[in-house]
Amino acid sequence: MTIKKFEQGRFVLKRADLPLVFIHINKTAGTSFGNSLFSLFKDENISRPYRGDFSTMNLHDPNNRLFHGHMLSSRWLANGIPGHMICMLRNPLDRVISQYKSFREIKNAADAALWVDNKNGKEALKIARTSSFDEFLLSDNQQIMGHIDNLQVQFLSKDGGRGYSSTKSAIEILENNFFFFGITEYYQNSLRLLSWQLGRRIEHGKHLNASPVDIIEAKSDAAKAALNSYIFWDNFLYEAACEIFRDRMKEFEFLNPEPPYDTFGLDPVPDL
Numbered sequence: 001m002t003i004k005k006f007e008q009g010r011f012v013l014k015r016a017d018l019p020l021v022f023i024h025i026n027k028t029a030g031t032s033f034g035n036s037l038f039s040l041f042k043d044e045n046i047s048r049p050y051r052g053d054f055s056t057m058n059l060h061d062p063n064n065r066l067f068h069g070h071m072l073s074s075r076w077l078a079n080g081i082p083g084h085m086i087c088m089l090r091n092p093l094d095r096v097i098s099q100y101k102s103f104r105e106i107k108n109a110a111d112a113a114l115w116v117d118n119k120n121g122k123e124a125l126k127i128a129r130t131s132s133f134d135e136f137l138l139s140d141n142q143q144i145m146g147h148i149d150n151l152q153v154q155f156l157s158k159d160g161g162r163g164y165s166s167t168k169s170a171i172e173i174l175e176n177n178f179f180f181f182g183i184t185e186y187y188q189n190s191l192r193l194l195s196w197q198l199g200r201r202i203e204h205g206k207h208l209n210a211s212p213v214d215i216i217e218a219k220s221d222a223a224k225a226a227l228n229s230y231i232f233w234d235n236f237l238y239e240a241a242c243e244i245f246r247d248r249m250k251e252f253e254f255l256n257p258e259p260p261y262d263t264f265g266l267d268p269v270p271d272l
Contacts, residue, residue, distance in 0.1 A: 002014060002016050003015075003016045003084070003198055003199060004196065004197045004199075005084075005197070006251075007176075009247075009251070010251070011251065011252075011255070014084075014179075016199075018082050018084055019065045019066060019083045020065065020067070020083065020084050020086055020179070021066075021067045021076055021083040021085045022034060022037055022068035022069075022086050022087070023071060023072075023073050023076065023155060023156075023178075024068060024069055024071075024087070025070075025087055025089065025151065025152055025155045025156075026095075026099060026147060026151060027090065027099045027102060028089055028090040028095060028152075028184050029090065029184040029187060030088055033088050033182070033190075036191065036202050036203060040066075040198075040200060041065050041066050044063060045064060045065040046064070046065070046066045046068070047059075047064045047066065047067045047068065049068055049069040050067070050068065050069025050070060050071040051069065054079055057069075059079065059081050067083060072154065072160045073085060073087070073155060073173060073177070073178075074157065074158055074159065074160050075160070077177065084179035084180070085179055086178065086181070086194070087155070087156070087174075087181050088183070088190065089181060089182070089183055089184065089237070089241050090152075090183070090185070091185060091238060092150075092152065092231035092234035092235050092238055093227075096148045096230060096231060097133075099147050100128060100148075103124060103125050103127075103128030103129070103136075103144070103147075104128045104129050120141065120142055120143045123143070124139075124143035124147075127139050127141055127144065132219075133216050133217065133218060133219075133223070134218055134220050137218060137223045137226040137227050137230070138222060138223055138226055148230045149162060149229075150162040150167075150230060150231065150232065150233040150234045151234065152170070152234045152238065153166055153167050153170045153233045153234055153237050154166075155170075156170035156173055156237065157169045157170040157173070158170075162233050163233065164233075166233070167233045167236050170237050171236075171237060171240045171241070174237075174241060179197070180194050180197055181241065181245070182194065182245070183241065183242060183245050186242075186245065186249075189249055190245075191203075192252075193248065193249060196252060196256065
């Protein structure tokens, strides 16, 4: 059995015996997307989530067909375990706003117990729950800054950093090393494309981690400047990713001319 990977502008056949590796970037519809991926496997074929230590994931267990968690792609590539990496990306501004809203949710307070820096994590959640969006953006809490400072470039770059060289490497790794990436704003088409690449139909997950729709924006000049800094490099990555994704969808639809099609463009998805 084979699967399809995009290389040099065309889809090519690849081995289907390698596991999938879901690089879960925070607040990119990852919970919903992850549930869709989990539905493809039995529980015993899904690894424990990555919590900062690969040793707990039983990397060498051949029964594991899906690895997942908030892990940098550079760290996964460094561990030397072959696998097909998958991720979702999201409009950087919306992702930062969603992170703020998530930190404010009382129900998410338990997340701090899972973070390496538990004390800093608890402080981050407390700040978010008691502050305006401007105050959140201007906070010097390391947990907050780490979650909003060009996070998508951090997850995908060669060095796990930010800046021009990191962004350049993130785009190259995304295009050349990932088996698949989707775009949250093109969620339906992302599922269509991945289904075709895997040769298995992927449905919406049973659980959508949606939050209420409301207007959140930076108001002061200082907060606007901080926000622009936090999404500056992610914007370059996102724009490049959308262009690559559109090209892949055109190739996919050329190879699959039979209707029906979803309307290509902004799919209606919850604010995740």
